[in-house]
Amino acid sequence: MTGHHPSFDIVVLGSVGSTNDEAHQLAREGARHLTVVSAAEQSGGRGRRGRAWASPPGNVYVSMILRPDCAPAQAAQISFLAALAVRDTARSALGDSSAIKVKWPNDVLVGGSKISGILLETGSVAAEAVDYVVIGIGLNVLHHPEDSERPSTSLAAQGASFDTSHARATLLERLGYWYHVWHERGFAPVRESWLADAAGKGEEIEVRLPDRVLKGVFADLDEDGALLLETVQGRQRIAAGDVYLRPSAS
Numbered sequence: 088m089t090g091h092h093p094s095f096d097i098v099v100l101g102s103v104g105s106t107n108d109e110a111h112q113l114a115r116e117g118a119r120h121l122t123v124v125s126a127a128e129q130s131g132g133r134g135r136r137g138r139a140w141a142s143p144p145g146n147v148y149v150s151m152i153l154r155p156d157c158a159p160a161q162a163a164q165i166s167f168l169a170a171l172a173v174r175d176t177a178r179s180a181l182g183d184s185s186a187i188k189v190k191w192p193n194d195v196l197v198g199g200s201k202i203s204g205i206l207l208e209t210g211s212v213a214a215e216a217v218d219y220v221v222i223g224i225g226l227n228v229l230h231h232p233e234d235s236e237r238p239s240t241s242l243a244a245q246g247a248s249f250d251t252s253h254a255r256a257t258l259l260e261r262l263g264y265w266y267h268v269w270h271e272r273g274f275a276p277v278r279e280s281w282l283a284d285a286a287g288k289g290e291e292i293e294v295r296l297p298d299r300v301l302k303g304v305f306a307d308l309d310e311d312g313a314l315l316l317e318t319v320q321g322r323q324r325i326a327a328g329d330v331y332l333r334p335s336a337s
Contacts (some may be wrong), residue, residue: 095259096122104130107208107223110150114210114219120154121263125255129225145229146241147255151262153220155270159209162217164274164312165266166193166207167281169222172262173203174284176226179257180247188286191305191314191330196286200240202227222262228254278308286332292316293331301325
């Protein structure tokens, strides 16, 4: 894979509560765009909606500070860049396997099992633009939880011999590449690449929202990254929710 090679400022830590929390602190202190916090383990790793993320040594835990100077709705697209970076890293380790899929909004699956956690958080908003974005990624390299809500896996469990440093370097390079694509060309090429490996595309899925559950066919992504679901009531545009695939689709 060819790529863009940005210059990162990498802060390497041992055990931390959360790399995202460390990155927020650095961002508020003025850390530059493309500053990365990397930790050996996290004691308080978290995922979407405050879910705990198991973070033992042997996996990759990084949080990148980005300063995209854009509106919050546009900044939300950065989670798709992270998913593509994880997908590319898994491909480097496992080969260009059809078993590697992306799942809306920001999961990456290998053989139907989750291999990463992605958490996007923003700083303060002034004049309709975010001050900064922190994109946190946990990639299962050597270990994965055995008792998680949804099936999970790791690169090692899939037969890869990637070590943690190699996985981290590949992940950061690919995230830098996709950020460059997005910044220079917009969301369209990101959307195209994401849809090419989308789990459940054209199939029946279930989307769980805070107040209801929707069932329908995953029809498309719109130009902003929202999921378009064909239901018996018509097409629904969903900006946030939890997607559950049929067993055959995952």
